[in-house]
Amino acid sequence: MADPQSPTAQPSTAQRRPRERMVYSAAQLIRARGVTATGVRDVVEHASAPRGSFQHYFPGGKDQLVGEAVEWAGDFAARWVASYRETADAPSPDGLFAHVVQPWKDEFASRGYERGCPVMATAADLAGGESAVNPPLRRALARWEGAVVDELVGMGVPADRARSLAVLMISALEGAIMWSRVNRETAPLDIVVAELAPLLRAAGRAGDPPRPD
C-alpha cells in the first residue's frame, strides 16, 4: 500500500507536481459527480493547485484535462489487472475477475458509495456526442480490455474468446458498480463474481492441456 510502485499507489495531496495532481483530482471528482458537474475551478481547488496553472498546463481547456483524467484511469485499471499474475499462485479466469472486482468492494466498504468509475461517468456524459474526449475514452477502455485479454491469453484462453470474456467481465463490473451505488450495497459485485465464476472457470480449463486423471 505504501509501496509507490504498487498499482494502487496514488498521489497523495501535495505530493507530485501540480499538473499531475490536477489530473488525479479531475478523475476523482468526475467519478463522483460526472463530467459536466465537475468544474475546472473545483478541480483546481481539490488539487490545491494554483488556478493560473490550469491554463498553462492544459491549453486545450477542460476537454484536455478530462481526457487525461480518463486515460489515467484506464492505465490505472490496466495496471491493476496486470498485477494479478504476481499475487495469484494458481491463476484462473474466475480468480482474475474476482481480483478485478475486489478494489470496488474495498472502495464501497471503506469510503462509501460516493465515487464510481471515471470511465463510465465520462462515457455516460460525453460518449453520445462528438466531444474531444471521445478518443481518450476509447483508448482508456481499449487498454483496460487489453490488459484483461493479456491475462486470459496467458492462461491459455484463445485470443478471440479472451476478447469476448474481457468485454463481458468489464461490462458486468460497470453495471454492478452502478447497481451498488444506487442501492448502497456491495451485493451486486458479489453476485456478478459468483454467477460468472463457473463460466470463466470453464473457459480457463478449456485452454488447459487435456488432464490425464
Place this chain on the structure above:
Amino acid sequence: MADPQSPTAQPSTAQRRPRERMVYSAAQLIRARGVTATGVRDVVEHASAPRGSFQHYFPGGKDQLVGEAVEWAGDFAARWVASYRETADAPSPDGLFAHVVQPWKDEFASRGYERGCPVMATAADLAGGESAVNPPLRRALARWEGAVVDELVGMGVPADRARSLAVLMISALEGAIMWSRVNRETAPLDIVVAELAPLLRAAGRAGDPPRPD
C-alpha cells in the same frame, strides 16, 4: 409499433399532454448527455411545451422532473421485459436476455449512438450524492429487476437465483451499452448475449422437471 398499447409506444411530439411530453423529453435528453448537462429550458423546448408550465407541473423543480423521467424509463423497461411472454413461443432465460437487449441493437443501428440508458446516465451523475432523485432511481431499477425476476420465476428458476441472474443480466447490458456507445459498434451487445446464453440456458433447464428421455 403503431399500437398505442405496445410497450414500445412513445408519445410522439405534440401528442399527449405537455406534462407527459416534458417527462419523456427529459428522459431522452438525459440519456444522451447526462442529467447535469440537460437544462430545464432544453427540456421545455424539446417538448414544445410552454415554459411557464414547467414550474406549474413540477413545483419540485428539476429534481422532480428528473425523478419522474427516470421512473418512466424504469416502467418502460419493465413493460418491455414483460412483453417477452407474448412474443416467445418457447420461453427461456437466454431468449429473455436476447429480447431485453434487442431494442438497444435496434436503437444503435437505426438512430446511432447518441442515446444511452436514462437509468445509467442518472446514476452516473447523481447516485454518488444525496440527491432527491435517488429514491426514484432505486424504484426504477427495482421495477426493472422485478420484471426480469418475474419472467425467470415463471420459467421455473428459483426466486433467489432469479434475482442474481436479473442483476447479472441488467449489469452486463448496461456495461455493454456504454461499451457500444464509446466504440460506436453493436458488437458488445452481441458478445454479452452470446457469452451469457449457455449460463442462462442451464439455469432454465435446472428449473424444469426432470426429463424422462
Place this chain on the structure above:
DNA sequence: CACCTACTATGTCGGTTGTCATAGAACGTC
C-alpha cells in the same frame, strides 16, 4: 546585469444555469 522561459496570480467576459415573482389567458361553474 540583462534576458528568456516556466509558472503563477487575478480580474473579467459572455453565456447559461435553476428558481422565483408577477401577471395574464383560458375555461369551467354558479
Place this chain on the structure above:
DNA sequence: GACGTTCTATGACAACCGACATAGTAGGTG
C-alpha cells in the same frame, strides 16, 4: 356576467460556468 381554478407568459435574479487577457514572479543562462 362574475368568480375560481387551471394553465401559460415573461422578466428578472443571483450563482456559476469555461475561457481568456494581462500582469506578475521565480529561476536559470548568458
